[in-house]
Amino acid sequence: MYSQAIAQNLGDLCAYYLHFACLILIITHTRIPLTSDPQMDSMTENPSRTDVAYRALRQAIIEQALLPGTKLPEDQIGAHFGMSRTLVRATLARLQAEGLVDAPAKRTSTVARPSLDEARDVFEGRRALEREAVALVIKRWKPEFGAALEGHVREENAARDRRDDRVAIRLAGEFHIMLAAMSGNRVIERYLSELVSRCSLILAVYGRPHSSECAVNEHSAIIAALRERDAEKAIHLMDHHIGSVEQRALLLDGTGSEADLGAILSRYPGSPEAGPGVVALKPQRRKGSK
Numbered sequence: 001m002y003s004q005a006i007a008q009n010l011g012d013l014c015a016y017y018l019h020f021a022c023l024i025l026i027i028t029h030t031r032i033p034l035t036s037d038p039q040m041d042s043m044t045e046n047p048s049r050t051d052v053a054y055r056a057l058r059q060a061i062i063e064q065a066l067l068p069g070t071k072l073p074e075d076q077i078g079a080h081f082g083m084s085r086t087l088v089r090a091t092l093a094r095l096q097a098e099g100l101v102d103a104p105a106k107r108t109s110t111v112a113r114p115s116l117d118e119a120r121d122v123f124e125g126r127r128a129l130e131r132e133a134v135a136l137v138i139k140r141w142k143p144e145f146g147a148a149l150e151g152h153v154r155e156e157n158a159a160r161d162r163r164d165d166r167v168a169i170r171l172a173g174e175f176h177i178m179l180a181a182m183s184g185n186r187v188i189e190r191y192l193s194e195l196v197s198r199c200s201l202i203l204a205v206y207g208r209p210h211s212s213e214c215a216v217n218e219h220s221a222i223i224a225a226l227r228e229r230d231a232e233k234a235i236h237l238m239d240h241h242i243g244s245v246e247q248r249a250l251l252l253d254g255t256g257s258e259a260d261l262g263a264i265l266s267r268y269p270g271s272p273e274a275g276p277g278v279v280a281l282k283p284q285r286r287k288g289s290k
């Protein structure tokens with residue numbers, strides 16, 4: 001009996017380590033494309049179009065121009081970017097892998113609408129990774145990091161001053177992605193980028209409309225602590241900052257609305273021959289409406 005129990009435990013332990021090893025393999029070998037992925041592109045018939053469509057849709061979602069729940073019909077996206085349904089599906093699958101799109105079988109894909117539980121999980125995961133990123137940045141600190149971060153904060157302030165909400169939201173997220181890149185840990189950088197994008201969706205559902213909820217002066221305080229190479233202070237400030245963002249974000253239960261997809265996407269680099277020739281997308285009609 002005793003040896004049987006040991007064998008069972010050993011079996012479980014092996015299964016656990018096998019699972020863990022697989023996870024590490026997936027993390028190190030799966031490339032979730034955040035910007036351009038030449039490996040994936042080379043497998044598709046028209047790499048530039050899928051990449052352009054992916055970036056435009058991703059940016060429109062992060063900037064909250066396309067709100068959670070917005071329908072993303074394959075035919076309209078295909079017409080807009082001049083690509084086949086197969087390529088549209090591949091593009092939507094990339095966005096789905098990053099948690100930005102819901103693509104249920106046999107139904108029109110939509111911009112993802114995170115549940116409250118999911119939103120809390122995303123913020124919890126983000127806080128853990130942001131703490132780690134800050135600690136790593138301090139270990140590798142260079143004066144150039146400070147100059148780059150301060151330059152970014154100046155851009156954030158300028159976007160706010162000219163009330164450019166879309167750009168302000170994107171820049172606020174990019175501050176955190178920039179820090180993650182400075183950590184030198186590619187896994188942290190990739191997953192933090194994904195979580196920052198998903199936070200933008202959460203803000204679109206639960207926060208005030210068109211808000212990043214990132215206080216720019218809090219970004220400046222974090223930079224000052226990084227410059228002092230005071231890890232304890234920088235981690236505390238980052239933790240407090242993300243906590244405040246979460247608190248401000250999860251205030252309201254927002255509602256997504258039907259959007260004029262074509263009009264929204266026309267503000268983004270649409271297709272390789274973007275310009276007057278781009279096919280405009282028509283807004284989706286509700287069932288029963290004329």
Ligand SMILES: [Zn+2]
Pocket residue numbers: 172175176214215219241
């Ligand atoms: Zn922030």
